[in-house]
Amino acid sequence: MSLAEKYPQEIEKILAKYPPEHKRSAVMALLYMAMREGGYISKADKADIASMLDMTTTEVSSIVGFYSLFHDEKAGQYRLQVCTDIGCALKGADQYLADLCEKLDVKPGETTEDGLITIEEVKCLAACDKAPMFQVQSPEGIKYHEKMTVDTTLALIEELRKDAQEAK
Amino acid sequence: MDYMLLRHRDINNINQIDTFLKEDGFEGFKKALKMETVDVTNEVKAAGLRGRGGAGFPAGVKWSFMDNNNWPHYVVANADESEPGTFKDREIMESNPFQFLEGIAIASYAVGANAAYVYLRGEFWEVAHFLDEKIEEMEKAGFLGENIQGSEYSLKIYTHLGAGAYICGEETALLESMEGKRGQPRVRPPFPPSEGLYNKPTVVNNVETLSSVPYIIKNGAEGYRKFGTEKSPGTKIFSLSGNVNNPGNYELPLGTTFRELIFTHGGGIPDGKSIKAIMPAGASSSLIVANDEALDTAMDYESVPNVGGDLGSASVIVVDDSVSLDWLITKTMDFFHHESCGKCTPCREGSYWMKKLTERIHSGEGTEKDVELLKDVAYQIQGKTLCALGEFSTMAVVTSIERFPEDFKI
Numbered sequence: 001m002s003l004a005e006k007y008p009q010e011i012e013k014i015l016a017k018y019p020p021e022h023k024r025s026a027v028m029a030l031l032y033m034a035m036r037e038g039g040y041i042s043k044a045d046k047a048d049i050a051s052m053l054d055m056t057t058t059e060v061s062s063i064v065g066f067y068s069l070f071h072d073e074k075a076g077q078y079r080l081q082v083c084t085d086i087g088c089a090l091k092g093a094d095q096y097l098a099d100l101c102e103k104l105d106v107k108p109g110e111t112t113e114d115g116l117i118t119i120e121e122v123k124c125l126a127a128c129d130k131a132p133m134f135q136v137q138s139p140e141g142i143k144y145h146e147k148m149t150v151d152t153t154l155a156l157i158e159e160l161r162k163d164a165q166e167a168k
Numbered sequence: 169m170d171y172m173l174l175r176h177r178d179i180n181n182i183n184q185i186d187t188f189l190k191e192d193g194f195e196g197f198k199k200a201l202k203m204e205t206v207d208v209t210n211e212v213k214a215a216g217l218r219g220r221g222g223a224g225f226p227a228g229v230k231w232s233f234m235d236n237n238n239w240p241h242y243v244v245a246n247a248d249e250s251e252p253g254t255f256k257d258r259e260i261m262e263s264n265p266f267q268f269l270e271g272i273a274i275a276s277y278a279v280g281a282n283a284a285y286v287y288l289r290g291e292f293w294e295v296a297h298f299l300d301e302k303i304e305e306m307e308k309a310g311f312l313g314e315n316i317q318g319s320e321y322s323l324k325i326y327t328h329l330g331a332g333a334y335i336c337g338e339e340t341a342l343l344e345s346m347e348g349k350r351g352q353p354r355v356r357p358p359f360p361p362s363e364g365l366y367n368k369p370t371v372v373n374n375v376e377t378l379s380s381v382p383y384i385i386k387n388g389a390e391g392y393r394k395f396g397t398e399k400s401p402g403t404k405i406f407s408l409s410g411n412v413n414n415p416g417n418y419e420l421p422l423g424t425t426f427r428e429l430i431f432t433h434g435g436g437i438p439d440g441k442s443i444k445a446i447m448p449a450g451a452s453s454s455l456i457v458a459n460d461e462a463l464d465t466a467m468d469y470e471s472v473p474n475v476g477g478d479l480g481s482a483s484v485i486v487v488d489d490s491v492s493l494d495w496l497i498t499k500t501m502d503f504f505h506h507e508s509c510g511k512c513t514p515c516r517e518g519s520y521w522m523k524k525l526t527e528r529i530h531s532g533e534g535t536e537k538d539v540e541l542l543k544d545v546a547y548q549i550q551g552k553t554l555c556a557l558g559e560f561s562t563m564a565v566v567t568s569i570e571r572f573p574e575d576f577k578i
Contacts, residue, residue, distance in 0.1 A: 024348030066350040067331035124252035129415035142293035
């Protein structure tokens, strides 16, 4: 099913934000919408969005490639994005990430064996006073987790695992 | 002092519309609606409010540049808060959202815009959804929509979510992004007040700037000028982070000293260490040597350059004496290399080489020539890029090497 078939009212609402002759402005909102299923943007979604907004598929792809929160490849169900930028790094974020990766037996960029969690290293998330911190990007959206330790992170992952199992 | 911006710290539940209304909410907007639009702009001009996103450009002056021969007009709130070390706009939007929205409404009225957008960084996904609710509440209470408060003025506010790109904090890149393109800066001029969103006159203001406006209209320019200094009036939110006991946001009058922020409010340096350097404007900062002269310097737009820095967005990152700056600049260069949008060759290629060189020097495999080459690449970027990002990427590198040479001895 195309996005237009799945979410007709919501798409109408998004398009209404912008002047009718500038509907291309809706591209980012529609790309987020496409990621609701599976957490990534498929080829078909790109073509679908392109035709809705009078763009070429190449133009849509260039948008996907430019912004770091758009993904066109499948990863874990939850992308756990740890900030290791300067503010967090001064508070030990690099060590936190290394310890977490060791516990999960993955390297940054890799996914846990069960396909649940992909660990990613990201740039500043505007929470420098609450380091170590990360955001979880999932098909449901993006959520911040601040002042974390390896233990509280592992507990959170356990909860996510339970949620995923229940959803199945 | 009562808070002007972080009012939620004085008043519980000010993010609820009933509480906000009880606490004089929207009084500034109601007053503005009875004024001539040009008088609203003039009041903000007289208050001397300067852009809080980093550039410090006078907000009222920006508004007065709007081209009145080209319509419609737009207002865009820059909520792309992405400078490493900056986390003030998020607190305002989460905890005192109506004051921010009121600021947008007043600015929109002043420049004759009937549509305004809030461009949030994609990571502020939860904040955007929260703001959507608040916008709806504001509309229900009769402060948005058609014929607001019985006037002839109509306004809609919309949120627009970015998707992870620091460059979109630069106002013309932000506008490109809003138009559904890659967020790359435009060649200026024309500036947004002549040709902005959809090539129409547009005011782009930072969240904190807009949130300062209701107070100015309600209490007048004179009321606002009771805080801060003559050339940098008002209060400012300082985002304090790094090696400090109590990191967080502190709203203080402009002109407060670094010492007061870091030691009185921030509780000083942890673990018995000493302060070594200050980055007053996030990752884009020069590294200021934290001696007594610097610590006693007033944090305002005029004074910080006297000790070799800029106030910028006032994201004060504290660096203690256990940190070697050859490491620190690998962090800033990793950031700028990742965030360079790729449009200008000096920034795109230069940030790549600077990242490589900083990593080589930090790994211990560098030579003295590498340090010289690193400086040389930085100098070649300066002044040769369309936007400030290229320039910013060089600041920490050059000032670390020049002011802390012992950290770069091979």
